[in-house]
Amino acid sequence: MAVKTQPAQPGSPLATPLPRVLRPRRATPADAVRPTRAEVNLAALRHNLRVVQRAAQGARVWGVLKADAYGHGAPAVARTLERAGIDGMCVALLEEAIELRDAGIRVPLLVMGGYYGQAWGEILARDLVPVVYDVGQIEALAREVRFASSEPVGLHLKIDTGMGRLGCTPAELPALLAALGRHPEVRLDGLMTHLACADATDLGAVDEQLARFTEATRVVREAGFDPKVLHAANSAALLRSPGSRLDVVRPGIALFGVAPCEGAGIELRPVMKVRSEVVALRDLVAGESLGYGWTWRAERPSRIATVPMGYADGLHRDLSNRGDVLVRGRRARIVGAVSMDLTMIDVTDHEGVSVRDEVVVLGQQEGPLGRDAITALEIAGLTSSIPWEVLTHVSRRVPRFYREP
Numbered sequence: 126m127a128v129k130t131q132p133a134q135p136g137s138p139l140a141t142p143l144p145r146v147l148r149p150r151r152a153t154p155a156d157a158v159r160p161t162r163a164e165v166n167l168a169a170l171r172h173n174l175r176v177v178q179r180a181a182q183g184a185r186v187w188g189v190l191k192a193d194a195y196g197h198g199a200p201a202v203a204r205t206l207e208r209a210g211i212d213g214m215c216v217a218l219l220e221e222a223i224e225l226r227d228a229g230i231r232v233p234l235l236v237m238g239g240y241y242g243q244a245w246g247e248i249l250a251r252d253l254v255p256v257v258y259d260v261g262q263i264e265a266l267a268r269e270v271r272f273a274s275s276e277p278v279g280l281h282l283k284i285d286t287g288m289g290r291l292g293c294t295p296a297e298l299p300a301l302l303a304a305l306g307r308h309p310e311v312r313l314d315g316l317m318t319h320l321a322c323a324d325a326t327d328l329g330a331v332d333e334q335l336a337r338f339t340e341a342t343r344v345v346r347e348a349g350f351d352p353k354v355l356h357a358a359n360s361a362a363l364l365r366s367p368g369s370r371l372d373v374v375r376p377g378i379a380l381f382g383v384a385p386c387e388g389a390g391i392e393l394r395p396v397m398k399v400r401s402e403v404v405a406l407r408d409l410v411a412g413e414s415l416g417y418g419w420t421w422r423a424e425r426p427s428r429i430a431t432v433p434m435g436y437a438d439g440l441h442r443d444l445s446n447r448g449d450v451l452v453r454g455r456r457a458r459i460v461g462a463v464s465m466d467l468t469m470i471d472v473t474d475h476e477g478v479s480v481r482d483e484v485v486v487l488g489q490q491e492g493p494l495g496r497d498a499i500t501a502l503e504i505a506g507l508t509s510s511i512p513w514e515v516l517t518h519v520s521r522r523v524p525r526f527y528r529e530p
């Protein structure tokens with residue numbers, strides 16, 4: 126893909142220092158002294174892409190890799206998906222798009238968050254596709270194109286059809302179209318919207334939003350524009366609502382193997398497993414307590430294992446005395462308060478546990494005592510959360526290991 130210009134030049138009225146990925150450096154496998162790690166299964170990722178491609182029924186797939194690919198590590202995920210034939214990728218931040226281009230990703234990259242600061246030059250320099258939704262953005266981009274003497278730049282216009290978050294409202298649309306008409310430096314390549322209720326049992330709200338999107342598309346075409354790429358569907362919509370698939374679909378969570386709602390995407394395979402190991406064992410007599418605040422008390426002689434993972438790693442404190450982990454293939458209850466770096470589990474009924482045994486916090490385990498899985502959905506249910514948050518909360522202290530099983 127041709128790079129058209131250099132980053133904004135020092136003389137440019139829009140020049141700013143090169144945006145960087147502000148996320149602090151993540152622990153790498155080489156840093157891993159502690160046995161706590163996230164394993165990212167690249168074969169499962171490719172499998173999920175095939176599931177999504179089949180469900181898309183001819184629509185192109187632009188995977189959503191924002192927030193460091195939902196915590197899985199954007200560069201490695203992007204390289205795997207690009208080699209496996211994904212058509213494009215979407216991120217929230219300009220910095221995230223820059224990270225992917227720096228990682229060698231060549232497919233179209235859509236920057237959805239709509240915040241470009243003064244860094245419009247990066248859109249041109251990195252051949253990115255900006256999403257815009259107000260007149261000021263169109264004028265700023267056109268100015269940058271003129272300054273760089275670049276060819277016209279393609280953009281996607283976001284229409285707010287009911288999410289109430291980002292996008293121009295149908296009432297604002299004529300002013301945006303007028304601005305686009307005044308600025309031949311930019312080209313309207315795509316129209317998009319985002320669905321608020323694609324995981325609801327009743328798809329009425331999806332249909333309502335799609336109807337508003339169809340009407341907005343009609344207005345755009347009547348004004349003489351011909352956007353070639355229409356898109357609306359996130360994972361839930363693409364799996365459940367054929368009418369939402371349009372030209373491109375934008376799945377995120379499904380690529381990472383989490384069904385976006387009950388009954389959709391049952392063939393998806395979880396991509397991330399989070400595991401640690403037992404680092405200490407102790408025996409408590411009945412009546413003894415443990416952990417900050419002594420929130421748990423042994424009702425019988427108990428064997429307790431300590432795991433070097435805590436809330437600073439993304440193990441939610443709400444799992445204290447409620448959540449399970451897997452040891453030797455069977456569930457063990459988290460006991461006492463999850464602390465910053467360490468968590469205790471009750472292994473009284475787990476015959477043969479010893480230091481260095483694997484502890485699975487998220488994912489599947491098979492062992493001498495059985496086979497089970499802790500899902501992102503289960504953790505979300507115990508922590509008033511959603512799987513999206515569970516995955517993105519695995520912190521940067523936890524190194525990601527990429528596996529090709």
Ligand SMILES: Cc1ncc(COP(=O)(O)O)c(C=O)c1O
Binds near residue numbers: 189358360377378385
């Ligand atoms: C605009 C937009 N499109 C698509 C997605 C992907 O959603 P999901 O992860 O539910 O597939 C997101 C994620 O929140 C989004 O913000």
